[in-house]
Amino acid sequence: MKNRFVFRKSILLIFLFSFSFFLFGLSISPAQEMGVPVAAPISAPQPPDPPMNVVAKDAPNDNGHAIVVKWSLSADDGKGKNNVLSYEIWRSDNPDTGFVLRGLVPAGTSQYLDRGAREKEEENYFPPHKNFYYQIKAKSDISFSESEVSAPAYAYGQWIHTGKLSILFATAVFTFFVLLFINWAKKGKKLYVRPIAGIDAVDEAIGRATEMGRPILYILGLGSAGELGTIASLTILNRVAKKTAEYQTPLLVPVSDPVVLTVAQEAVKAGYYEAGRPDTYKEDSVWYITSMQFAYVSAVNGLMLREKTATNIYMGVFYAESLLLAETGNVAGSIQISGTDQVAQIPFFVAATDYTLIGEELYAASAYLGKEPLLLGAIKAQDWGKILIMISLIIGAIAASFHLDFIVNLFRIKL
Amino acid sequence: MSGDIIGIWIGAILTLGIFSFLYKDNPFYKFSEALFVGISAGYWFVVTFWQYFVPKFWDNLSLSFHELVANGRIDYHWIYLVGGFFGVLMLLRLVPKIGWLSRWSLAFIVGTTAGLQFTRYLESNGIRQVVGTIKPLVVGGNLGTSIGNIIIVVGTFTGLIYFFFSKEHKGAFGGAARVGVWFLMINFGAMFGYTVMSRMSLLIGRMDYLFSDWLKLIK
Amino acid sequence: MRWQIPLLIVLIGGVFMAVQYFVPLEFSERIYEYCVDWVIIVGVFAMGLGLWSLFRVSVGKIQTKAQGWGYNFITLGGLFGMILLGLFSGIEEGKQFMNLFWYIYTPIQSSMFALLAFYVASAAYRAFRARTLVSTILLLTAVVIMLRLIPLGPVSGLNQTVASWILTVPNMAAKRAIAMGIGLGGIATALKVVLGIERSYMGKE
Missing domain, CATH: 2.60.40.10 (Immunoglobulins)
Structure with a gap:
């Protein structure tokens, strides 16, 4: 049922895509340039030659x-x-x-x-x-x-940005891969996913917190609700919430964005439902502190020491606060697992937490923990994306060595 | 002037309150933290109210309302009601029976942002990186640049291999992934080293505030 | 109704936003701008939910006399003080609202940020003690890069050359690999969201 729904949506997606282009296309008209010769202008004393x-x-x-x-x-x-x-x-x-x-x-x-x-x-x-x-x-x-007066010209909008064709092409190829592998996964093809240290650590850390009888702290970062890092984190939160509901371990999720507050509440509530314990879900286990970066950090840091959290999980979009959080958690002796798609913050998480999901691993973890074949199919598509990139890199580099720049020019974006 | 002095004293005391956290959690820190949270949440709300809600929602709608009353014309600013509609649906979360309607607003926010980021990621993290990495492996007469370019291509290549998820990291493939990890570690170290100095200068800025603005020990 | 409509909104919103990127027409530009404004407006409405949550949790702690409950009075005082001042007496420079911002908010913020100096040092120290090959690579690189701005006498020039080579060659290579991986993971996630496969943000019932 669900599979057919997804398939229908893929068709609808493609249809919408092409229909939008069609709509945009209607509002343009062909170029028009007419020549009208004009008399020469009056010249000044000793003028330069005209353009x-x-x-x-x-x-x-x-x-x-x-x-x-x-x-x-x-x-x-x-x-x-x-x-x-x-x-x-x-x-x-x-x-x-x-x-x-x-x-x-x-x-x-x-x-x-x-x-x-x-x-x-x-x-x-x-x-x-x-x-x-x-x-x-x-x-x-x-x-x-x-100069002489030019022929007339008028301005009009274009229905497609020709400088972005390489991105359009990449969109088509990648969308194709994702749909293909999701379809494979739907048909029950087994998809192997290599072990990722941080993922297994999540389950262990929840167990540890349960044994110690202390809470788990889950930080979604400072990203907004629509940011992809935050979305990946929400799937992980959902899974963590399910486990904590099973073990009846307290889960603390302070957030820094009001929209993230609502989506995080939904993800946690869903976890409790899946574990069959919706009655034990407390809405205030996910709460808003403030949207201002360092005020949020000051409160979370205090929380770590006061609640003596056994495990701190940081997943999502982080900025300079990454190290402030992770070092405080270290001082408090918590097991810490982190993951971010912010390249500049990964080193600090690597240095200060026990396990770090590096960049893409955050997204993979999200798909892996979601465990749904549809989510896993996308991981395979990501790998195929990498293969294509690697092939392009090698061919491009060899061609460039012989001064053949056409490969790199194929990719170039002209804005 | 005296207001300024009081302000600096308050600032200095709160600064010490925050720094005291390095020793351990204490009432002084708790006080600074509680005040910080309250003030910042209030500040954020007020600023978003005046800078976003009023100009984007209120002003636009009152414009169209005025146009309707004065000229009986329905102008395009009414379109901002869509935002208000989704906003009100969001607030319906507070009413348990119809709280599910807030999903429409979440869907709108998450859907549009995801669509927007799709192309943004593809451009900045995909195509632009590929273009930046395609370099000639052999640059005539310049051994240094040739070696550098080869290392960049090898580093990017093995780094990507590390991020392979659907294949086991064993044998030659695993070896390449391990080389990729070395490159990643160089990147992490470099970023770490790069940031240390700027963090130190932040601390020096704070010390300057304490010793020169407040205590006036340094002129 | 409960699921189909939100999934349809996600699909239409997501596809439109992706398509408009390729379409420079004024029409697509305008709808894009409206969408962005609507998202901002919804965000402001959502602030109400945020403040309600902060208020509820703070009041809850006071009611149950939880550990350190007294501090919640300070939080609520700061919150409502700022809101009343900001809404009714204006937010121009020189008003009480901005004075509170400059004299209370700013010094605490700078101090929190400055704490990073200590934390960078302690994190580096810990990384130094972990004697694995990878952490050694990390640390050596960090040291070389850190020292590039410090006069080191005769080895200064050499260090600077090595530092700039590290930054522009192996560092750049790794940065690109990480960025590409994030790009692929991100667009796959975006696609899953738009197709309605990834929907943990909507919860379940």
Whole structure:
């Protein structure tokens, strides 16, 4: 039943994906550029040579409020006594009159991005789908010359960012792997997962706390509820709550975010349900302290010493407080297990706690402890992601050694 | 001026209260901690109220309300009611019978954030890292850079092998994973060493506050 | 109703947010901005739940005269003092609200942060005592990097060269591997959330 539900959702996901693209696609219209020749401008005494070939075009990969103007440099740019010092970019919706200064660039520059505001109320509003003409003035210290007026161009939004195609491709490949292996797992294929030291330690530590009759402290970090590290941690919390409910060991979960408070309460409550002990769940075992980093830490540190927690588990998104927490727990003599996806904090957890789930291990632990085949399927997909990365690295490095940069260019993101 | 002096005295006493925790938990620390928690939670609530709730919710809705009353026009700012709707559902947790409706709000927050992070992770942790790691293994005439590049590729490669979960770390594969661990340890050590100095400077800042702002022993 | 609708919200919200990343159109930009604002607004409403939780737990401790219950008066006093001052007399500089922030909040925060100096030292000491190969690698690297800013006489130059090589070569390699792993784990998690496979945050019934 559930499997079929997941499958249907995958279909719906793909459908939604393509439908959104279709919708976005409807609102664009083809590019339009028409040539309108214009009379030469009035010249000033001893002006520099004018810039030539002014071309205006819609700026690519944007929301439709910008035009790119390009020109050929004045022949006097960078030499002679009529040396060009700067170029001014002028714009009008009429090729003959009403030009307004839009920007200024130093000599040697032959391109300008004329970007305006999106909101109609704003002064610098740049209307999309409206023809504009551009003219470039080359300025020397005493004089200036004007280019011919460009052909009209209008700004419009793009329905797909071509600089992000490599990410789109990676999205498709990875989504395919995840769906494939989840499907495998659903069919009952056994998926091996290597032992991860920190995971086995979780069960041991709960047992130890039970023997000592002291509480377990679970810290979800400072991440918001939607952050992926926090979500991975919630699955682990759910599993820990189930065990503590079975053993009737007190569980303390102070949190630092009100939304995390609600999701953590749900995860813990679910754990108690799964253990068949919903009656023993206490809502105040998960409580909010404050959202301010160090105030939260000061309270948790005090809690560790006062409640004499047997086991402290830190899983999720952590910042500078990682070491403050872990060292205090050390002083208190608690068994400590940590895991974070914050690269900068891993070293402190490694140094100060007994077991650390390093980066991706946090996510793997979450899937492993969840024990559901659907969750485990994703681990296999992650490994295939790694294989693809490793193949790309090797081929890319060898190609780059022979000055063939096309592989790395395939991946490059152009924002 | 005298307000300032009182402020510095309070700050200094609270600073000592926090530092006393290094010796052991004590009433002085407990007092500082309780005050810190209360003040910070209140501060956070008030700041989010004025900086987010009022401009994003209240101001937008009163704008559209005004537009409706004055010109009989329904303008687009009413769209902020969606946020309010999910917000109210969230508060329904306090009513046990219909508390399950708060799941809609959780679903909205978690779903949108997950979707957002999906592409963000793919870009910053995936593609950009791959692009950064693809380096020529042989750089003509520069042995140092060649060796460096080879080590980067080998380090990244073996590091990734360590993170393999669906294959046992045995034999050559296990050996490569072990090399990966060495690289990881170098990274951890480097980050550790890198941070020590900045942490020391924080302490020096606090000492400066105590000895020069408060006790005026250092000018 | 209880499950289908939230799962549908997750699916639509998640897919939209992923798709809009590839679509620079103004339309997608605007919906994205609304979504972000709505999330913020829900967060502010949720603050009510947070404060209610803090209040309940504090009052509960006072009622049951739990160990150290008296300190909860201080917490509640600070909490309501700040809320009343902030809501009714303003939060501009010079107001009581900001004075409390500068004279009480800031020094405690800086002191908590400064405690890290001691903790870094004690953690390093412990790592030093664990004599395994990996902890030795960690410690040696830490020492080399730490000393790069300190004048060491004749070996200063050598140390700096080694430190900068460590930072830019093996350190960078490991950092990339860790980042890629986190990236893969993260996107798999995001995908599981959007597909409704990962739903521990919603609880069970």
